[in-house]
Amino acid sequence: MSAVEPGARRAVITGIGVMAPGGTDVKAFWQLLTAGRTATRDITLFDATGFRSRIAAECDFDPAAEGLSPQEIRRMDRAAQFAVVCARQAIRDSGLEPDPDRAGRTGVSIGSAVGCTMGLEQEYVVLSDGGRNWLVDSSYGVPHLYGYMVPSTLAVEVARDSGAEGPVSLTSTGCTSGLDAVGYAARLIEEGRTDVMIAGATDAPISPITVACFDAIKATSPNNADPAHASRPFDDTRDGFVLGEGAAVFVLEEREHAARRGAKVYAEVLGFAGRGNAYHMTGLKPDGREMAEAIRHAMRQAAIGPGDIDYINAHGSGTRQNDVHETAAFKAALGERAYQVPVSSIKSMVGHSLGAIGSIEIAASALAIEHDTVPPTANLHRRDPDCDLDYVPVEARAHRTDVVLTVGSGFGGFQTAMVLGAPGRDAC
Amino acid sequence: MLTTAGTAPERAVVTGLGIVAPNGLGSADYWAATLRGQSGIARLSRFDPSSYPTTLGGEIAGFTTRGTVPGRIVPQTDRWTHFGLYATELALTDAGVDPADLDEYEMAVVTASSSGGTEFGQREIQALWSHGPDHVGAYQSIAWFYAATTGQISIRHGMRGPCGVLAAEQAGGLDALAHARRLLGDGPRLVVSGGTDASLCPYGLVAQQAGGRLSPVTDPARAYLPFDRDATGYVPGEGGAIMIVEAHTTAAARGARIYGEVAGHAATFDPGPHSGRPPALRRAVELALRDAAIPAEAVDVVFADGAGVPELDRVEAEAIEAVFGPYGVPVTVPKTLTGRLYAGGGSLDAATALLCLRDGVIPPTAGVDRIAADYRLDLVTGAPRTAPVRTALVLARGYGGFNSALVLRAPGSTTD
Numbered sequence: 008m009s010a011v012e013p014g015a016r017r018a019v020i021t022g023i024g025v026m027a028p029g030g031t032d033v034k035a036f037w038q039l040l041t042a043g044r045t046a047t048r049d050i051t052l053f054d055a056t057g058f059r060s061r062i063a064a065e066c067d068f069d070p071a072a073e074g075l076s077p078q079e080i081r082r083m084d085r086a087a088q089f090a091v092v093c094a095r096q097a098i099r100d101s102g103l104e105p106d107p108d109r110a111g112r113t114g115v116s117i118g119s120a121v122g123c124t125m126g127l128e129q130e131y132v133v134l135s136d137g138g139r140n141w142l143v144d145s146s147y148g149v150p151h152l153y154g155y156m157v158p159s160t161l162a163v164e165v166a167r168d169s170g171a172e173g174p175v176s177l178t179s180t181g182c183t184s185g186l187d188a189v190g191y192a193a194r195l196i197e198e199g200r201t202d203v204m205i206a207g208a209t210d211a212p213i214s215p216i217t218v219a220c221f222d223a224i225k226a227t228s229p230n231n232a233d234p235a236h237a238s239r240p241f242d243d244t245r246d247g248f249v250l251g252e253g254a255a256v257f258v259l260e261e262r263e264h265a266a267r268r269g270a271k272v273y274a275e276v277l278g279f280a281g282r283g284n285a286y287h288m289t290g291l292k293p294d295g296r297e298m299a300e301a302i303r304h305a306m307r308q309a310a311i312g313p314g315d316i317d318y319i320n321a322h323g324s325g326t327r328q329n330d331v332h333e334t335a336a337f338k339a340a341l342g343e344r345a346y347q348v349p350v351s352s353i354k355s356m357v358g359h360s361l362g363a364i365g366s367i368e369i370a371a372s373a374l375a376i377e378h379d380t381v382p383p384t385a386n387l388h389r390r391d392p393d394c395d396l397d398y399v400p401v402e403a404r405a406h407r408t409d410v411v412l413t414v415g416s417g418f419g420g421f422q423t424a425m426v427l428g429a430p431g432r433d434a435c
Numbered sequence: 436m437l438t439t440a441g442t443a444p445e446r447a448v449v450t451g452l453g454i455v456a457p458n459g460l461g462s463a464d465y466w467a468a469t470l471r472g473q474s475g476i477a478r479l480s481r482f483d484p485s486s487y488p489t490t491l492g493g494e495i496a497g498f499t500t501r502g503t504v505p506g507r508i509v510p511q512t513d514r515w516t517h518f519g520l521y522a523t524e525l526a527l528t529d530a531g532v533d534p535a536d537l538d539e540y541e542m543a544v545v546t547a548s549s550s551g552g553t554e555f556g557q558r559e560i561q562a563l564w565s566h567g568p569d570h571v572g573a574y575q576s577i578a579w580f581y582a583a584t585t586g587q588i589s590i591r592h593g594m595r596g597p598c599g600v601l602a603a604e605q606a607g608g609l610d611a612l613a614h615a616r617r618l619l620g621d622g623p624r625l626v627v628s629g630g631t632d633a634s635l636c637p638y639g640l641v642a643q644q645a646g647g648r649l650s651p652v653t654d655p656a657r658a659y660l661p662f663d664r665d666a667t668g669y670v671p672g673e674g675g676a677i678m679i680v681e682a683h684t685t686a687a688a689r690g691a692r693i694y695g696e697v698a699g700h701a702a703t704f705d706p707g708p709h710s711g712r713p714p715a716l717r718r719a720v721e722l723a724l725r726d727a728a729i730p731a732e733a734v735d736v737v738f739a740d741g742a743g744v745p746e747l748d749r750v751e752a753e754a755i756e757a758v759f760g761p762y763g764v765p766v767t768v769p770k771t772l773t774g775r776l777y778a779g780g781g782s783l784d785a786a787t788a789l790l791c792l793r794d795g796v797i798p799p800t801a802g803v804d805r806i807a808a809d810y811r812l813d814l815v816t817g818a819p820r821t822a823p824v825r826t827a828l829v830l831a832r833g834y835g836g837f838n839s840a841l842v843l844r845a846p847g848s849t850t851d
Contacts, residue, residue, distance in 0.1 A: 057567060057568055057569075058568050059568075107712070110706070110712075111703065111715070111718060114702075114704075115704070120580060120581075120582075121580060122551075122581065122602075127556075127560075127642075128560055131557065131560050131561075131564075131638060132560075132564055134638070134641060135561065135564070135638075137564060138560070138561055138563070138564025138565040139565060141557075141561050141637065142482065142483070142486070142637050143637050143638055143641050144486075145486060145487045145488065145640070145641045145644060148641045148642065148644055148645040149645060150645055150647070151645070152641065152642045152645035153642045153643060153644075153645045153646030153647075153834065154646075154834075154835070155642070156550045156553070156634070156639065156642040156643075157549055157550055157602065157604050157777075157833075157834060157835075158548075158550075158551075158581060158602050159549075159602040159603050159604050159607070159833060159834070159835060159837065160835060162602075162603070162835075163834075163835030163836060163837075166704050166836065167707050167835075167836070170706070170710075171704055172703055172704050172705070172706055172712075172715050172718075173702075173703060173704065174610075174701075174702035174703065174704070175603070175702065175704040175836070175837060176601050176602070176603050176607070176610055176702070176837075177601070177602040177603065178599070178600065178601060178602075179548060179551075179580070179581035179582055179600045179601075179602050180582045180585070180598060180599060180600050181580060181582045181586070187599065191599075191614075194617065198617075200701075215563055215564075215568065216556075216559065216560050216563055216571070216575070218568075219559075219563050219568040219571040219575075220559070220571055220575040220576040220579075221576060222568060222571070223571050223572060223573045223575065223576065224573050224576050226576070280597065280621075281597040281598060281599070282540065282595055282596065282597065282598075283544065283586070283589040283590075283594060283595050283596065283597075283598040284595065285539065285589050285590050285592070285593045285594055285595045286590065287590065288511075288577040288583075288586055288587070288590065289576070289577060297595055300540060300595075304622065417582070418576065418577055418580065418582065418586065419577075419582045419583070419585060419586025419587075419589070419598065420586055420589060420590060420598075421582070421586070421598050
């Protein structure tokens with residue numbers, strides 16, 4: 008395992024679509040990140056009076072302006088709308104033309120932590136007469152209700168919209184879904200099962216039930232007085248994550264397939280590995296042991312060493328336990344290199360959109376490679392003594408970036424690491 | 436990415452079955468019930484279904500968490516996870532595996548989920564809307580989401596390898612087994628895989644009703660009749676199957692009993708109804724056979740998806756005939772005794788197929804006796820059929836257009 012086999016199939020990113028708080032396309036998203044602006048604010052999607060955490064990072068999303076038809080808007084949960092809009096952006100960006108002959112060699116892999124919860128909750132309120140009747144009135148069920156109950160609908164909508172007829176699935180591994188869905192897609196391409204995958208993740212969790220469930224375990228920040236500065240990864244005053252929403256979807260393509268049509272390549276997927284901490288559904292041990300193991304395995308797959316990593320896109324959720332856990336994992340996996348490489352968390356700006364964020368962070372990583380610029384960790388002013396790495400506080404940094412490590416950590420104990428590389432990096 | 440999958444393919448074998456089905460808990464009881472045609476479909480008993488258009492379901496009527504799920508975990512998890520945890524215990528015992536003896540990173544968990552913790556989620560949404568946000572319990576965040584079962588299995592057994600959760604409605608259970616096989620090429624030696632489901636609560640039933648495919652028939656013996664002239668839809672069920680999938684070399688080295696090999700898989704997706712393009716199930720079958728490197732003639736039995744919805748039955752009958760010829764292969768749908776179990780359904784069919792390979796007995800499609808005339812299928816009906824079965828094809832389709840095909844092969848079939 009010393010070098011990537013010559014001629015091996017490899018997945019590369021040739022198109023990017025992003026729907027993020029503070030920016031409804033790739034350009035606006037990157038501007039937000041490099042300006043170090045935050046998109047966290049008071050919740051407007053519902054009346055959050057009485058909730059512990061009343062702040063979130065919301066998308067200024069207008070489905071009609073994004074090109075969705077009235078029927079699509081009625082049928083699709085907000086998370087599905089995000090995914091379809093991003094898939095269209097990504098396909099347009101990739102320059103892939105619709106081709107029925109390619110449909111069977113095109114698949115879809117979408118990640119989501121909470122699926123169509125927003126639609127499920129809204130319909131429950133109708134069916135139960137505002138929550139008064141547990142034995143819901145069956146005669147009020149709308150036709151697309153079943154589509155809300157099964158999260159696979161998110162993949163169905165993207166597949167139908169993009170004309171994919173290859174393998175289609177939804178990955179739902181909580182907050183690592185966005186990395187896991189793209190990693191899964193890359194494997195299908197490497198195995199030769201497909202040439203093109205529409206892959207990414209989406210979540211629209213800013214609805215009462217999801218906000219309340221994080222309230223109940225005090226995972227989210229209660230800093231309602233100052234929403235713009237509430238997401239403070241690695242800062243000593245951090246007090247929980249700020250819920251976000253959004254999506255990122257990619258065109259993932261077999262490297263030679265992309266080369267033959269002269270496609271622009273943003274990045275190559277070099278390594279991907281997951282581990283479980285088998286410790287606790289929500290708790291993390293401070294030693295970061297299993298995340299470190301995932302990072303080591305991803306580096307082995309990528310045939311790189313710690314010295315090759317130019318930037319770490321951290322999970323950096325801003326909970327007390329996560330940021331310490333993760334810092335320990337970087338040190339365990341990378342040794343001295345952990346102190347030399349810039350590390351940042353874009354959740355400081357766009358919040359934590361659960362399953363979607365892993366893909367949004369892949370987008371940020373690919374753009375960091377493209378622009379040789381590392382996005383900052385906003386709101387980091389007073390560093391936690393236990394978080395003693397270079398977290399790129401407040402301001403973006405020009406930095407030669409060829410190889411990025413991006414990681415995620417989620418409920419269930421899941422730890423995922425992915426290594427992305429600049430196109431053609433191993434050829435020189 | 437550099438994985439060992441491409442260079443040193445590791446054959447994936449199933450060494451343990453854990454079955455939680457409406458007509459039997461544990462593979463022995465389930466298999467006996469299936470062969471004698473004992474149904475688990477009855478009027479729903481966990482709530483009063485009289486105001487619902489569908490009143491039937493395949494409930495796990497006798498299930499109790501006492502002695503099957505650790506007491507501390509019970510209130511933290513939904514019924515779907517209870518089934519998953521118990522099925523995992525059964526599968527590990529059946530495989531003769533003690534996870535404490537194995538390397539923590541060489542054990543992985545990949546399950547399918549169709550609708551997550553439906554009943555738990557309904558209860559908490561109800562609490563929120565009737566009493567306010569302070570009344571949502573601390574466990575909603577870990578019980579309802581689709582990854583809960585995989586996470587709990589990983590934690591309970593100290594399995595620290597890759598964790599996965601795939602959702603493709605009824606097709607997800609087969610996709611999970613295929614992913615388990617994939618993971619064996621990249622480090623893990625043992626994968627807990629399969630799926631369960633439990634969505635027979637009021638909100639779950641209304642949502643399934645909205646899907647438009649549930650049978651309105653109230654006679655338990657006549658409600659779910661795939662490929663029959665009287666097909667009117669399907670009956671929903673709960674439960675599923677968890678399997679222990681091991682690297683062949685590891686299983687052989689410890690002298691494990693092998694049910695069969697996961698030899699091939701493919702997944703495809705149907706084009707939209709107005710696209711004018713053909714459905715993709717046939718292509719899934721052909722790709723799965725190619726993945727297993729076998730011709731159609733090598734398949735001895737097909738476990739069909741059997742939607743019970745005439746338009747869907749027709750598509751499946753035509754795909755099977757196109758690949759195997761008219762009446763070309765025995766076809767069966769034993770899930771007429773359990774109802775469709777969603778994420779648990781594909782997994783249970785795969786487990787049933789492995790029992791069929793073990794015993795050389797094809798279970799019948801109970802209840803079906805008048806096959807629609809233009810389906811040229813050799814549907815096994817009435818009584819079990821004894822036959823030399825070495826290779827089984829399992830089909831599953833998920834709501835929205837998912838097709839999944841899995842090839843299972845008896846041990847000793849090829850190069851053992």
